[in-house]
Every structure is written in structure tokens, then in C-alpha cells.
Amino acid sequence: MSDDMVVLTVDGLEIKVPRGTKLLQACLDNGIYIPNLCYLEGMERPPSSCRLCLVEIEGRPGPVPSCSLEVENGMVVHTSTDALRRLQQTAFRLLVSTNSGKCSLCMANKRCEMQRIAKFLHMPLRTKRLRHIPKDMPRIIEEHPCIDYESNKCVLCGRCIYVCGRQEDAPFHLDFAGRGFNTVISFFGSELPGVAEYCRDCGACIAACPVGALSYREDRQRFLQQLERNKASRARK
Amino acid sequence: MSPESTPSQRLADMRQAAEEQWRELHEPEIPVIYVGNATCGRAAGSQETIASFEESLAEKGLEARLVKVGCLGHCYAEPLVIIHYPGYPPLMYQKVGAGEARVLVNSFLKDGSDPCFEYLFGALEPNDTFPTLMDYPRYLFEKRVIMEHCGLIDPASLDHYLAVGGYQGLAKALEAGSRRVVQEIKDAHLRGRGGAGFPTGIKWEIAANASRHPKVVICNGDEGDPGAYMDRTLMESNPHQVLEGLIIAALAIGASRALLYIRAEYPLAVETIQQAIDAARERGLLGADILGSGFGLEVEVFQGSGAFVCGEETALIQSIQGNRGMPQYRPPYPAVAGLDGLPTVINNVKTLSTVPVIMRRGSNWFKQIGTENTPGTAIFSVVGDVEYPGLVEVPMGVTLEHLITEVCGGIKDGKPFKAVQIGGPSGGCLPASELRTPIDFDSLRQAGAMMGSGGMVVMNDEACMVEVARYFVDFTQNESCGKCTFCRVGTRHLLAILQEITKGEGSEEDLEELQVLSESIIQGSLCSLGKTAPNPVLTTLRFFRDEYLAHVREKRCPALMCRELIAYYIDLEACARGCDACVACCPTEAIFTTSNRKKAIDQEKCVKCGECVYACPPEYDAVRKVSPPEMIPDQGIEPLAETEEEDEK
Numbered sequence: 001m002s003d004d005m006v007v008l009t010v011d012g013l014e015i016k017v018p019r020g021t022k023l024l025q026a027c028l029d030n031g032i033y034i035p036n037l038c039y040l041e042g043m044e045r046p047p048s049s050c051r052l053c054l055v056e057i058e059g060r061p062g063p064v065p066s067c068s069l070e071v072e073n074g075m076v077v078h079t080s081t082d083a084l085r086r087l088q089q090t091a092f093r094l095l096v097s098t099n100s101g102k103c104s105l106c107m108a109n110k111r112c113e114m115q116r117i118a119k120f121l122h123m124p125l126r127t128k129r130l131r132h133i134p135k136d137m138p139r140i141i142e143e144h145p146c147i148d149y150e151s152n153k154c155v156l157c158g159r160c161i162y163v164c165g166r167q168e169d170a171p172f173h174l175d176f177a178g179r180g181f182n183t184v185i186s187f188f189g190s191e192l193p194g195v196a197e198y199c200r201d202c203g204a205c206i207a208a209c210p211v212g213a214l215s216y217r218e219d220r221q222r223f224l225q226q227l228e229r230n231k232a233s234r235a236r237k
Numbered sequence: 238m239s240p241e242s243t244p245s246q247r248l249a250d251m252r253q254a255a256e257e258q259w260r261e262l263h264e265p266e267i268p269v270i271y272v273g274n275a276t277c278g279r280a281a282g283s284q285e286t287i288a289s290f291e292e293s294l295a296e297k298g299l300e301a302r303l304v305k306v307g308c309l310g311h312c313y314a315e316p317l318v319i320i321h322y323p324g325y326p327p328l329m330y331q332k333v334g335a336g337e338a339r340v341l342v343n344s345f346l347k348d349g350s351d352p353c354f355e356y357l358f359g360a361l362e363p364n365d366t367f368p369t370l371m372d373y374p375r376y377l378f379e380k381r382v383i384m385e386h387c388g389l390i391d392p393a394s395l396d397h398y399l400a401v402g403g404y405q406g407l408a409k410a411l412e413a414g415s416r417r418v419v420q421e422i423k424d425a426h427l428r429g430r431g432g433a434g435f436p437t438g439i440k441w442e443i444a445a446n447a448s449r450h451p452k453v454v455i456c457n458g459d460e461g462d463p464g465a466y467m468d469r470t471l472m473e474s475n476p477h478q479v480l481e482g483l484i485i486a487a488l489a490i491g492a493s494r495a496l497l498y499i500r501a502e503y504p505l506a507v508e509t510i511q512q513a514i515d516a517a518r519e520r521g522l523l524g525a526d527i528l529g530s531g532f533g534l535e536v537e538v539f540q541g542s543g544a545f546v547c548g549e550e551t552a553l554i555q556s557i558q559g560n561r562g563m564p565q566y567r568p569p570y571p572a573v574a575g576l577d578g579l580p581t582v583i584n585n586v587k588t589l590s591t592v593p594v595i596m597r598r599g600s601n602w603f604k605q606i607g608t609e610n611t612p613g614t615a616i617f618s619v620v621g622d623v624e625y626p627g628l629v630e631v632p633m634g635v636t637l638e639h640l641i642t643e644v645c646g647g648i649k650d651g652k653p654f655k656a657v658q659i660g661g662p663s664g665g666c667l668p669a670s671e672l673r674t675p676i677d678f679d680s681l682r683q684a685g686a687m688m689g690s691g692g693m694v695v696m697n698d699e700a701c702m703v704e705v706a707r708y709f710v711d712f713t714q715n716e717s718c719g720k721c722t723f724c725r726v727g728t729r730h731l732l733a734i735l736q737e738i739t740k741g742e743g744s745e746e747d748l749e750e751l752q753v754l755s756e757s758i759i760q761g762s763l764c765s766l767g768k769t770a771p772n773p774v775l776t777t778l779r780f781f782r783d784e785y786l787a788h789v790r791e792k793r794c795p796a797l798m799c800r801e802l803i804a805y806y807i808d809l810e811a812c813a814r815g816c817d818a819c820v821a822c823c824p825t826e827a828i829f830t831t832s833n834r835k836k837a838i839d840q841e842k843c844v845k846c847g848e849c850v851y852a853c854p855p856e857y858d859a860v861r862k863v864s865p866p867e868m869i870p871d872q873g874i875e876p877l878a879e880t881e882e883e884d885e886k
Contacts, residue, residue, distance in 0.1 A: 045565065049720045051721050051722045051761045062760065063761070065566065068566045087757055090723075091723060094723065094727055095722055097726060097730065130730055131730065131734075133729060155722075156725065175561060176561055176563070176720075179544075179716070179718070179719055180714050180715050180716065180717040180729070181714060181717070181726065181729040183725060
């Protein structure tokens, strides 16, 4: 075996991956799906903030986020124990508890990462067990000249911030703002000349969003109009 | 001073002058007045006390030396003043306001005739005339290692610190070299006083062995727990001790850069520490060539601006780097890759303050104090319903009971003890049955609480434990950085459930949900803030389940605290005819006169502020509080007919 490959066991399956690979990536590459939101391929230090990609590793205490862990030779990994599933389901329930769960009214319908995870974890997209607690702020924040941000859909994964920070010659970038439950993604004031000058509307943040919390205002309005038209035509029938 | 003299010799030269100054103070020819002037003393009015002393002394044309010292930790007695009058032992006076200061000048300092027994607390030294401080349990049971000189030396004077043995630990460390310093701290089993209790020596060893250079040490002075102020006191009262510890830590790991991270809400601590840094640099205790040893270090102060989570070491590093204070996944630990990716040791103020003492007196001396697993002392800021609140330093291993009933004088006004909340907002609440728990990292964790940074809130039977849990969860969920799901959303849900229970809208299933959600948050959160935030909920559920059940089943608050579940009424038997003390105090005009000219409360208008309880004269004491509100007895109240009311007017 060459030195730059590592062999490990995931859910009883032996896999061989290059040294230095993150465990989550290794699993995804080998067809083992682990729910995840905040991870993007190539991240050096993933935020490990969504807490969905938790796995158990034999000989180590507690569940660990697989996105932040490098593979090691002989590692024995479990991705689907009951305890892990319960924890993932709780995390998922918490994430959807801010949202209304009306997928048909969302632009990201059918390509939303949360829908995929819901299917995988056998969870409804509207939590019954927990209360529905929307964030204490407007549902749509129109801070950016042409991008809308939907605060209750946002899962605060931070992908948009990551991709924005990696855009070349764009000194401006997105960041978190606020605190605690009311943390949001912020363009930091569209009234300031800053946003218009620095943001090149490249759309990378919109593309990176797993749930459709960011969208071009124009697109969103067109989508809403389409919804209205559909509704009207259904009513006619 | 010869150029090849050792650090100890150089220090000894410096000490000579310092000791002379010290002797002048302690064998005084003119009276010396020490006034506690740290933030807590100032809040109690020490600035006015100082001004009054100065003014009165000038009026009388008396000569005396005023020394502004730090804090002794006896908050209940502030402003504290020590007067050393030639011929008397040093005498401590409590609660000396501007007026008392004037009296002290006129009666005592004038000619030494009357030492004002009425304000006297005790003498600092054994003598035949006055009671000494050691006659009080608070002093007798305390063991001062870290706070030994706090409140007794002038924090602005490097000489004072030198005279009490300051920087000797550093001189020793410089002569011993890095490896032996790390060994000494490892031998002492010193555990980090920031909360987790990680062995300091091992942390230093990891950083010392890291191959990357340069290395960094950071003193964590971002004390954010509500009600905890020991770090502030140490920085304000004995800044050089913190600084000495920091220099020794830098030497141990081979760092060339040191930072003091102090929260901006502590302006006096920032000022005092900065002064200490400048003084130390001037005397060659900091800078390129410390005490001629060849070891160099620069120290800078970084002011953190008000986020509780920045006490977490990875978030602290982020904030120094100019980023949002959000914790990072560990490993890599800061000792391997911290500030700007460099090996970084972060120690708490208390940990670093202990280091010089260990270096000076040796690890064997240190290990005699406290327990085997946790040697040394613990500083607690004991607040709440105790007789003598304040900063208390006790050896590790003493029981909670001893600390609360003996050292702090027990519960105020003889009320029964209910619970003690230990370890800051994420600590646990322990009931009377757990009071035999010894104070050390492991025992407290086992009991469901934690050492934390040493906040301790003692509660009497008027505290509702559901409301207490709600209060602390409200704090932590507000201070969550918003990064990880469990902490950001999970604690918000805990709060929502607790809010409903305190309003009487909870169900028994909610208790189950609280338990399950709390356990998930502990397991799933990214950093210690989330991992400990549910502690108040879990411990109150465990030890005070009856109270939760009373809230959800009977809609009753046994401690009569939750506003939605209580009601006030006036006992007509006790109420005095014609008295209307309560009427004027009611903000909503809910109190009316009954047909027999007594008073009653209109429940529709009442907002349950409780003002009438205080307004009712103690000889009647007629206002009653009940829970649930339906408990108000039917007293056959009828309002006074309007015509009669007008007659009365």
C-alpha cells in the first residue's frame, strides 16, 4: 500500500482514500451519505457548525463532526447508530423550527438540501414536536441593492460567507451579524456606498446557499408572480 | 550593578530601595491611611471617602499618608479603610463614608486619643486591646495564596510588590530555565482556573514542544460571568502578580509575544495593568533583556468588547485577529495552532497569578494546600442571600456547606437555605442535600455543577428554581455566538419552554422535552458555552422536580415568584381601618376602599409589582401573596358606596 493512501472502515465497509482527506469527504466520495450543510469541498477548516455530520469513532469519546476530522489508518467509523440519528434528527428539527415549512412557496423547492436531509432522516419539514419560533426580525431583509435575504429560511451554515471571501478582487464580503438566535447573514448596510461598490453581484453566495435563503430580487419577484398566475389559473379551472 | 550579575542579584538590588519604602509605611512616624479603591470600593463611595480624608486632614493641618490600595474582597464592608497610627496596630474600619472619614480624622487621627470603636472592624496584627481579624470566621477559614496581598499594597507601586517578595518567582524561573519551570508547574499539579481545570503544566509542555515560532501567551481576562469579579479584582489590586505569571509562562514556552485580553468593561483594570506594564518595562522586568537574563518579552493589552463567548479560547483568538468572536472546532488546540496559526498558550488571570507563588515557594509547598487532584485554592465570588458576600479564597476540598455557613456567615436574616448556583450562568443549582460536596473540579462536575470561573449565587427559599433556570438560559441563549445549531436554536427552545412553564402554560410533556433537548445540546454543541448552557435546567429538573410539577400540574409557584401564577390580596383581619399607606404606592390604582373602610385589591387592575407589600406598615403586615391566584379567600368584600366615599372626602 502506498504511503499516501489510508484505509479505514465505515459502517463495516472498508474504504481507501488519500491521506489528508476529511472524513466526511471520504464517505461522500465512497457513496456513504452523511447529512451535512456547512461543509464545502476544499475547506481547510470547515466551520463544523451545522452539527449534522456527526459520527462515532471507536475508541474516542462522544460524537465528532466528520467534516473536521482527517482520515486515519485503521479508523473504525459508525455513521448511523441510533444515538447519532436521534442527535441528527434533533438538529434537523431545530433548524426547521424557524421556518414555516411551506416548500411549494419556495424557490429552492426540489433542490433544497433540507428536503434531501428530511428524506434521509425520515423527518417532516415542519416540526410538530417543537414550537415554531420565527426569528425576531423581518422575514425578508432587503439590505443589498439586488439580493434578498430570507432570515427564517437561513440555516446559518455560512457557505455564502465562505465563497464570498474566496472571490478574487472583491474586498467586500458577507459576514454573520447579530447574536444568538437572531444571528443573520449581513451585507452590512446597503445604504452605505460600500455594498454597491464592492459587491460585484457575482451570485456566488446565491449559488452556494443550500436552502434558497439568498436570491436575486428580480428572480424572486418573477417566481412570486408565476406562483400567483398558477394560483389564478387553478382557480379558473 | 555588575553586568554579569544574576537575575536574583539584580532583583535584590531593586528590592533594597523597595523595602526601605515599605518600612516607612509599616513603622510609620506619621499616620498612614489605606483606602480600598478598586472598582468595587469606588462603587461603594471610596472616592468620596478619600476626598473627605484629604479635606479634613487639611482643615486640621494634620499630616498623614494616604495610600490607595486595591480590594480585600469584603464587599459587604466597603468602603474599607485601614489606619496605621504610630503606636497602634494597623486597624481596619468598615463602611467608611465621607462622614465617617471626617469623624475618624477629628477623633482619632487628630491626636490618637479615640480609635472610634464604633466603626472598627478589627486589628490586622495580634495585640492586647483590639479584636483581630482572625477572630472572625471569614478571615480564620480563608486561605489566601493568590489574593495574599490584594488590598494591602498599592497596585500602582512596583516597589510595594517587590517588597512583599514580588518578581522573585520570575528571577528563579529565569535562572532555572524553561524546562525546569514547566516541570515545576507540572509537579505542582496546577489546574487551569478558567473553568475546565486542564493541567497548566501539560498545556505549557505542548506549546513548548511545538516546533513553530514565534510563540504567544495570552492572559484571559475576559471575565464575562454575571456576578463574578475575581479576575477584575486581581488585575486591579495586584497587577504585577498577573504580569509576573505571564512573563514566567512566556519563558516556559519560549514565547516572545504576550497579550493581556481584558474586557473593555473593566476600564480600571486596563489602566492598572497598563501602568504595571510600563513600570515593569522601565525597571528592566520587561523588554529586550529581562533582569539581564537575555530573555526578552513585550506585553500588550488587548481590549475585548463585550461578548461572553470571547472567554472561550478559540473565540478569543478570533476576536484578536479582528474576526467575529466565534469558537472554532478543536483540534487543533491553540497550544499547537492558535493566534495567527502560532502555538499559543491561553491562561486565566487566576492561573497566572498562582504561578509566581508556586515558583517562589516551590511545588511541594503548593501541594500541601487543597486536595491531591486539585491542589491550591479556589476563589469564589459569593453573592446572593448570604450574610457576608464578597470574594472568598478557600483551599480546594472544603465543602460547600463550610463555605456558605461558616466563611460567608450563612443565609441573610436567618432564612432557610434553598439552593446554590455554582460556576456562572452555565453552572448547576445544588440543593441542601448536596452541600457536603467538596469544592474541586471533579466533585462539582459529578454533582452536576461546575467550578467555572468561580461565580456562586446563594439563594434562600424565596427563589423559584424554574425562574432561576429561565433566567440563566435567557442569558446564555442571548450570548450564544449563533454559530452551531444546538446552541443557537436549542437554547432558544429551552427558553421558550421555560417561559411557558413560569406562566403556567407548560405541560408534563414539556419537562420531558426539556430533559431530552438539554441532553442533545450538551452532546451536540461545538464549544463549552453550548455544552454547559443546559446545566441549570438539568440540575433544577433533577433536584427541584417538585417545583416544576407544581408549575405544570397545579399552575402554582411554590416560591411565590412567578408573576403569572401569583396574586396579592389584603387580609381584612389585619388591615387597619382608615390607613391608606398602600393606596398611594400602587402604580395602577388597583387598591380601593371596602365598605368597612379597609382596603382591597382589584385583581383586574393589579400588575403584581408587590409595592403594597413594602408600603404596608409592619405592625399590620396585611398584604398576602398566594399561588395559584384562585387561592384568594372570599372575604365578602364590597366597595365603599360612592356617596359615602364622597362624604369621607
